[in-house]
Amino acid sequence: MNKLLKTILWTAISLAGAAALSAIAFERNEPLNAVWFVVAAVATYVVAYRFYSSFIAAKVLALDDSRATPAERLEDGKDFVPTNKWVLIGHHFAAIAGPGPLVGPTLAAQFGYLPGTLWLILGAVLGGCVQDFTTLFFSMRRNGKSLGQMAREEVGKRGGMLALLAVLAIMVILLAAVALIVVKALKDSPWGTFTLAMTIPIAVLVGIYLRFLRPGRILEASLIGVALVIVAVVAGQWVNASLSWSQAFTLSGPALAIAIIVYGFAASALPVWLLLAPRDYLSAFIKVGAIVALAGGILFVRPTLQMPALTRFIDGSGPVFAGKIFPFCFITIACGAVSGFHALISSGTTPKMILHESHARVIGYGAMLMESFVGVMAMIAACVLSPGVYFAINAPAGIVGKTPETAAAVIHSWGFPLDPHAIITLAHRVGERTLLDRTGGAPSLAVGMAQIFSGTIGGDRLLGIWYHFAIMFEALFILTVLDAGTRVGRFMVQELGGHIWKPLGQRGWIPGILISSALICGAWGYFLWQGVQDPLGGINSVWPLFGIANQLLAAVALVVGTTILLKMGKLKWIWVTLAPMAMLVAVTMTASYQKIFDASPRLGFLAQANLLASQIAAGAIPPDRIAATQRLIFNNRLDAAVTAVLALMVCALLFEALTVWAAILFAGKQAALNEAPYVPTRWAEGD
């Protein structure tokens, strides 16, 4: 293509993106069609990928295809396997795509569609993609070292230890947050609970097939498993219709929480081939299938968004979670725009499989663009609901009351009309007893997805099946994160515990496995239990805690990245990682401060604890509630302490990094870069 044509094409794409972003930002009179969001997102991604990522690849990181990658130098057919870039981007995307980009934007929709959508798109292209890409590159240049190892070698010994502790703490909070979402989605829902329960024997069957009948035939085993899961979703409606069966599968929040903790323990301690791995295969298939189907459904139905661009809750009084746009929109969206957890994947298996250095661009930067698009689709699915329905599902009973009438009255007073009969009818149409007080984002996302899917296939008749398909899809891969995370958490506990008591460090020692599994399950189980008991729905305290933890980890990855760039002599381009790092440090520190010290009891943990304590002192709490209230006080203080510890750990790492930066910049210290030495590649570029 000649130069003129290229210029015209890129100008047209840029203009289309700018027009769509302007429509999203400024249109207030007419409800917007979802197509504007798709155009705005895709055009921005394409332009950012073409220009910004190529600038980072060429100028900042200086990717060098003449240099042999670890996959070539250390090829072993197992971990270090040179892999085609389109295969590897599939691997990498399946690993980074979790429930976060679906749940975060759904919750952030309480501010209206505008703030969340802008952050999803711009945060990804300027922050999240940069973090993933640079971390992947730095790890690839260091033979696939982990973020913790890189922090230790490039920033300092304490930095490495802090990174390991931060990852463990973040894992615990993450697992509690996602488990709470499953509990909120499945409580008193026999259809959903049955479907999810059935995935366990189905996974075991697939596991036995893969281990004994046809070892390693993942594709055929997964297809059989997926077919069985779909049968389970359909069969759920009969369970729901039968009085005795539906009673057996109707579980309360606390009962579900206990079941999930027991499940997490079992999945962590049992051999991986039996439950964890086959569930992971099923989940990966359904996850990618549902995401592709959602994209197709949005383009086919082209729904109109009902939510306004901005709601009154930008003032911080939102019922879904408390806090103003800054910093809580950023904290809540988390993974869809920037995810610290991706830095762990980007410094895990992916860098060991890259064929040529230049492939890191499409894999690191490109996969995160796809993740951001998943977030934009979740935002669309949440905003196609009428705001009244959205708030009825996502606001806790502690705020809107327990009956459709009280909820409708409170939500109406916020300026969002809601017919109490409409929410009852909608619940019955999707096969649920009630949709009120279903905090956590999963049910409202499932209603939005079901509306889009049923607009494509089946109409109203299939609304219930589509709703439960969406719930199963979310719950299935949340449980996959839960069991995989618990297992890795167990290894971390064993690694850390091994320093104190040697036998605990041996991975195959059964008492060690049981003790460490119980410790990690107990830790996230405690936060889950606390969320289930919380009268404000739990999400209000656990999700921001998760968001803060996740964004702090992203700040850690960007601190490490900035340090390495400085050591590489790239002072001129340091803003590429420094700017998103500064943004994340500002966001997380403000959020941490507000969550600990804010005077509003809904926002500040200490204010909530003090309010409850003063109520006990004033005799305003009935005697039978005093013990439970004292537990709430303790939990709020614990949450404040956890937030403070996380923030302090990052401050300590930042301080350590600043001393390294100062030594390089001002004391003229020779920067020791721990890259693997240059070895020329033996492979041609087209390989």
Added chain:
Amino acid sequence: MPQKLKQANRALRKAWQWLREVTGDAAYDNYLRHCTANENRAHSSAFKKLTRAEFYSDALRRKYSTINRCC
């Protein structure tokens, strides 16, 4: 027309191969290819070529010992 059929066939084969690679279905075949390409090492006494079942168990152990799923 046969030309178009051939092209469609080629595209389908590529898509199938991609799916097998992405899901890990082709991992053992790739391992065998790696062993064949490194015949010298394969013939050394210390090296033992894994069976399909052994390779699958080993792959699971390695995969689920590290963070491989995200939030």
